[in-house]
Amino acid sequence: MNNLFSTNLNYQKLVSQFGSPLLILDKATIRYQYLALHKALPNVTLHYALKPLPLNTVVSVLKELGASFDLASNGEVDIVKSANVDPKTCIHTHPIKKDQDIKYALEYGCNVFVYDNETELEKFTKYKDQVKLLLRVSFPNPETKVDLSKKFGTTPENVLNLLQKAKDKGFNIYGLSFHVGSQVPNSKRHVEAITSCNNLINQAQDLGINISVLDIGGGFPVDYQNAEPIDIDSFCAPIREALKNTPKNVQILAEPGRFISAPAMHNICTVTGISRRFDKNWYYLDDGVYCSYSGQIFDHVCYPKFTPYNSHINVESCVLAGPTCDSIDVIAEDIKLPKLKLNDLLVGKMMGAYTIATATEFNFIPKSKIIELDLADSSSTIYTEELLNAA
Numbered sequence: 365m366n367n368l369f370s371t372n373l374n375y376q377k378l379v380s381q382f383g384s385p386l387l388i389l390d391k392a393t394i395r396y397q398y399l400a401l402h403k404a405l406p407n408v409t410l411h412y413a414l415k416p417l418p419l420n421t422v423v424s425v426l427k428e429l430g431a432s433f434d435l436a437s438n439g440e441v442d443i444v445k446s447a448n449v450d451p452k453t454c455i456h457t458h459p460i461k462k463d464q465d466i467k468y469a470l471e472y473g474c475n476v477f478v479y480d481n482e483t484e485l486e487k488f489t490k491y492k493d494q495v496k497l498l499l500r501v502s503f504p505n506p507e508t509k510v511d512l513s514k515k516f517g518t519t520p521e522n523v524l525n526l527l528q529k530a531k532d533k534g535f536n537i538y539g540l541s542f543h544v545g546s547q548v549p550n551s552k553r554h555v556e557a558i559t560s561c562n563n564l565i566n567q568a569q570d571l572g573i574n575i576s577v578l579d580i581g582g583g584f585p586v587d588y589q590n591a592e593p594i595d596i597d598s599f600c601a602p603i604r605e606a607l608k609n610t611p612k613n614v615q616i617l618a619e620p621g622r623f624i625s626a627p628a629m630h631n632i633c634t635v636t637g638i639s640r641r642f643d644k645n646w647y648y649l650d651d652g653v654y655c656s657y658s659g660q661i662f663d664h665v666c667y668p669k670f671t672p673y674n675s676h677i678n679v680e681s682c683v684l685a686g687p688t689c690d691s692i693d694v695i696a697e698d699i700k701l702p703k704l705k706l707n708d709l710l711v712g713k714m715m716g717a718y719t720i721a722t723a724t725e726f727n728f729i730p731k732s733k734i735i736e737l738d739l740a741d742s743s744s745t746i747y748t749e750e751l752l753n754a755a
């Protein structure tokens with residue numbers, strides 16, 4: 365099977381044809397990841413969260429596989445709309461919205477929304493007959509650097525109170541949702557959150573509040589260190605067990621983002637300057653933390669980087685710096701690489717999630733160009749090769 369895990373790209377050829385810097389998006393890797401998660405969670409409706417890689421192509425590829433979608437902004441609504449996605453397969457999960465955001469999603473036809481406080485609930489009063497509401501519950505997770513429960517979600521202790529408030533006001537209560545944090549190291553917190561929600565669903569039932577949906581969020585991790593597929597089936601096995609205790613009439617949803625998109629992009633950039641500073645070679649590149657490597661700042665991720673040359677011999681510690689004039693724009697302070705020359709290439713793997721999505725154009729330097737391939741399609745194999753200059 366050809367995808368970015370199993371196939372070598374001819375980076376030099378790509379740069380010769382399209383210039384530098386580049387982000388290479390592979391549709392086959394998107395499919396591979398979606399299908400692996402679908403297999404690991406067979407009874408869960410997967411809503412791809414657009415935020416890590418909000419591209420029409422990704423949405424179109426996933427739509428063909430029968431995926432559903434998770435939206436959080438009007439711009440994301442525009443993307444699914446332009447890909448002709450059925451709005452009934454979408455949920456809008458931003459816990460805090462303006463009235464015009466709610467209206468925009470409703471006009472598109474998406475009617476599932478999230479609330480986690482009374483002020484947000486009030487915003488839906490005029491749309492009461494149109495919306496289905498998920499109550500987001502917080503499950504803080506010190507095991508991840510992206511702990512989304514810090515900012516959103518009500519405590520489990522406050523859930524029945526907020527459900528009752530919605531019921532008293534005549535709202536259509538749809539269910540509960542949570543997000544235990546992104547890139548979690550194990551599924552322990554998912555299991556704890558599901559177990560807690562199972563209890564809350566039963567308690568709500570006792571109060572005459574019917575819960576139809578449990579949305580278990582995202583967080584499914586990738587292997588940044590080795591840039592290899594993770595054993596997602598083993599990761600999900602405890603989640604499948606915990607879901608066996610969820611009442612049978614409750615539909616399960618998830619909002620995976622990173623797991624589907626992260627492995628599907630490689631970055632290629634070029635050495636544009638070399639300087640000897642503080643006893644090390646500094647290589648100045650045409651991409652950096654203000655652009656494709658922005659995830660190193662916002663997402664706390666360190667991407668695997670290498671040169672597509674003799675990368676195993678004569679390595680030495682060096683610094684990789686980005687193209688802007690800011691001194692924070694350094695993507696590696698102490699990385700072991702062979703001596704590089706002007707115009708040599710540097711490659712970053714696993715760069716599909718929270719990379720170009722958070723890129724800026726600081727210094728008026730444009731964002732990296734995205735080149736789309738489908739490595740399952742023979743016309744894309746002109747950009748692949750057996751082995752990269754092994755010498």
Ligand SMILES: Cc1ncc(COP(=O)(O)O)c(C=O)c1O
Nearest residue numbers: 413546547582583619620621622
């Ligand atoms: C509401 C919501 N859903 C889904 C996601 C995607 O999470 P992940 O990329 O960890 O799968 C996020 C990430 O921030 C989120 O905030």
